[in-house]
Amino acid sequence: MSEQAIRENMVKWGRSLFERGLTAGSSGNISVRLDDGYLMTPTNSCLGFLDPATLSKLDPQGRHVSGDAPTKELPLHFAFYEQRPASKAVVHLHSTYATALSCLSDVDPADAIPPITPYVVMRAGRVPVVPYTRPGAAEVKPLIAALAAEHAAVLLQNHGPVVAGATLDAAVFAIEEVEEAAKLAIITRGMPVRLLDEAAIADLDRHFKLR
Template identity: 75%
Template sequence: MNETALREAIVRWGKSLFERGLTAGSSGNISVKTPDGYLATPTNSCLGFLDADRLSKLDSDGKHLSGDAPTKELPLHFSFYEKRPQTGAVVHLHSTYATALSCLADTDPRDAIPPLTPYVVMRVGKVPIIPYTRPGSSEVKPLIAEIAGEHSAVLLENHGPIVSAATLDSAVFAIEELEEAAKLSIITRGMKVRQLNTEQIADLERHFKLR
C-alpha cells in the first residue's frame, strides 16, 4: 500500500472508531509504517476529523519531517515497532470497557482479558497490564519492551489499550475484539463463566498458527 492509500486508511479508520464511540474527544492515536518511515496522527487531534494531508510524517528514526506535530504517545508506538519487527501499525484508544479493566485493582496483570471467546485468542492473545506512567512519558518504553516480543497488545494501567499488528486493518480488528472481550468480561463479573480451557486454546494456536 502506498503512502497516499495509507493516509486515506488512517483517516477512514479514525473516523469509524470515533463515530462508534471507541475513543472520545482528542483521545487515541494511530500510526503506520511506510517504506521510508512512519505516519502518525497529530497531537491533540480528534480521530473523527483527521486531514490526510496534515498527518505527521516521520523518518525511519522517528524524526518529524512534515505535517502537524505527532502524537505525544509516540513512545508507546515505537516500543512495538522496535521490539516486534513484524509490526506495520499501532492503534491506541481510550475505549470504555478496556480502559475500565485497566482501572480495576483485581484485573490479572499477567492477562487482563480472559479467554471467553476463540476470537480474542485468535486476534489478540494474552494482554498484560503495564504499570502506570504519565501519558507521553518515555518511561513506558522499557516496560513495553519487556513483553512486546511475546505480546502484540497491552493495557496501560489507568489509561487504556494499545495494539500492534502487521497491517492497520488487523490492528483495528484486534483492538475492537479486545474491547468486546473486555465488555464481556465486565458484564459477566459475578456470574459462573465458562472460559476456553488450555486444550481449546492450544488447538486454536495450532490451527491458526498463532505461535
C-alpha cells in the first residue's frame, strides 16, 4: 500500500470511529509504521475530521519531519512498536465501556476484560491494566513496554484502551472487540456469567495462534 493510500485509510478509520461514538472530541489517536518512519494523527485533532495531507510524519527515530505536530501520546505508540516488531499500527481511543472498565478498582489488573466471547480472545487476548500516568507523560512508555511483547492490547488506568495490530484494519477491529467485550462485562456485572474456560481458550489458540 502506498503512503497516500495509508493516509487515506487513516482518515477513513478515524472518521468511522468518531462517527460511531467510539471516541469523542479531540480524543484518541492513530499511528501507522511505514518503511521510512511513521504516520501519526496530529495533536488535538478530531478523528472525525482528519486531513490526509496534514497527518504528522516522523522519521524512524521518531523525529517530526512533516505535517502538523504529532499526538502527545507518542510514548505509548513507540512502546508497542519497539516491543512488537510485527505491529504496523497502534490505535488509542477513549471508548465509553473500555474506559469505564479502566476506572473500576476491582478489575483484574493482569486481565481486565474477561474471556466473555471468543472474538475478544482471538483479537485482543489478555488485556492488562497499565498504572495511571498523565496523558502524554513519558513515564507510560516503560510501563507499556513491560507488557507489550506478550499483550497486543492494554487498558490505561482511568484513560482508555490501546491496541496494536499487524495492519491498521486489524488494530481497529481488535479495539472494537475490546470495547464490545468491555460493554458486555459491565452490563453483566453481578450476573452469573459463563466465561470461556481454559480448554476453550486453548482450542482458540490451536486454531488461530493467539498471542
